[in-house]
Amino acid sequence: MSVYIAHRLFAAHDRALAADLAERIAAEIGPERVFLPFCDTDEEGLIAEVKGRRLFELDRERLGHLDAMVALLHGPSLDDGVCMEIGYAAASGIAVVVLTTDFQTYSLTETGPRLEFPDPLVQALATRIVRVARLGAPVRTSAPDHSRFTAFHLRNTAQTSAALDAAVEALLDLPDRGPQLAGTPAVAGTPAVIGASVYVEASPYTARGGDHLARACADAGHTVVVPQRFTATDAVAGALADLTAVCSAARLLADVSGPETPPGAALLIGAAAASGIRIAAYQPRPSFSHAHGREPNWRNLMVQYAVESHLDNGEAVLAWLAAA
Structure with missing residues (x-):
């Protein structure tokens, strides 16, 4: 199994979260089978005439040789780069596990059905959705330096850890059928109809x-x-x-x-x-x-x-x- 981790790149905490996920997946399938953007394309150290295009080419090349993707999406503003990668993978028939810790759900009307994400395309294209929306259990301690802020931090890290473990479990539970996995569209390579819309x-x-x-x-x-x-x-x-x-x-x-x-x-x-x-x-x-x-x-x-x-x-x- 070759796995691509799609995640927001622009903040240290997002990259650290993705690296934590990559480490957990690598422990199960081997580090050579996990692709972590920014890390594996050496974004800070890469030298190229047109660096952005070269990074796109490196990521797209890996997108063409996948068995599965794990995508991290949080909150109502969904990262456009991650969404592009989900669309690419799903249209190629690649299984996509989407992980979110968002505690909100969404609807298109006030009384409409609840959706996991603001745009129903994400829900439609995901093979699995892993949703861990609640904080971890309260940590009770009498330590004098254990403030309420430390306790709250620990509840958040517990939530994150549980979410990452659940994503790894969902990934390993995908049907072992190569790239054309159950539950994902397989439309890439379909030729456009001449004169089509x-x-x-x-x-x-x-x-x-x-x-x-x-x-x-x-x-x-x-x-x-x-x-x-x-x-x-x-x-x-x-x-x-x-x-x-x-x-x-x-x-x-x-x-x-x-x-x-x-x-x-x-x-x-x-x-x-x-x-x-x-x-x-x-x-x-x-x-x-x-x-x-x-x-x-x-x-x-x-x-x-x-x-x-x-x-x-x-x-x-x-x-x-x-x-x-």
């Missing part, structure tokens, strides 16, 4: 009408498909329909506007990249991130380098649609 994914972060890109595509004479998961009676079934629609379309046009790429857009970009679908990212007002020794990135590098075109206005959208 353009799938348009709007951004929930933009104030502008969410259908402006769909209207532009339709006005240009293209058949347009839009997401079903936000209006379907069964959101998870709608999400699976969205995945199938993207991977059978000729193109994906995703609005990636916002503080980060919306999780659904990132997931679909990953799935489209795995399936050989043409992808454009629409972002009229890019915001750049800067990391030592790396070129400025206008989105998470896994999203930025997965797309073929970055479009910032209506004319650019029409030019991309008109291009062969």
Whole structure:
């Protein structure tokens, strides 16, 4: 079994959590079978002409040779790089175990069914979801230096440890059937139908009408498909329909506007990249991130380098649609 650990890279505590998980998995299957991004790509020490692109290439190469993925997702703002990797793996038929310690659940309406994540695509694409949402048991001690803050810290570390152990257990319990594991879509490599539709994914972060890109595509004479998961009676079934629609379309046009790429857009970009679908990212007002020794990135590098075109206005959208 070859395992890829997908995790948020930008803070020390996230990297440390992923390293702890990697250590536990390595103890079961061997360290050579575990890939830990940032660590195994030597992100701080790597020297390359275009470092961000090289990191993307290294991660994508490993994504193409997997048996399983464990993805760490916490809170309502889901890391776009992790979501892109989940979409890539799931569309390739790779089992994805998603681990969360979030104590919130989500719904699309006030009284609608509860979902584990804000976007139902995550729930639809996960082979297993490991959810450990409660603190560990209180630690009772009479030690004079044991403050309430120390006690609270210990309850959190106990919760984290239990979650990581549960994720390892779920990983080892996956069906031993190679990359095409039960419960995961297997659509990568499906050739796009000639003359097929353009799938348009709007951004929930933009104030502008969410259908402006769909209207532009339709006005240009293209058949347009839009997401079903936000209006379907069964959101998870709608999400699976969205995945199938993207991977059978000729193109994906995703609005990636916002503080980060919306999780659904990132997931679909990953799935489209795995399936050989043409992808454009629409972002009229890019915001750049800067990391030592790396070129400025206008989105998470896994999203930025997965797309073929970055479009910032209506004319650019029409030019991309008109291009062969």
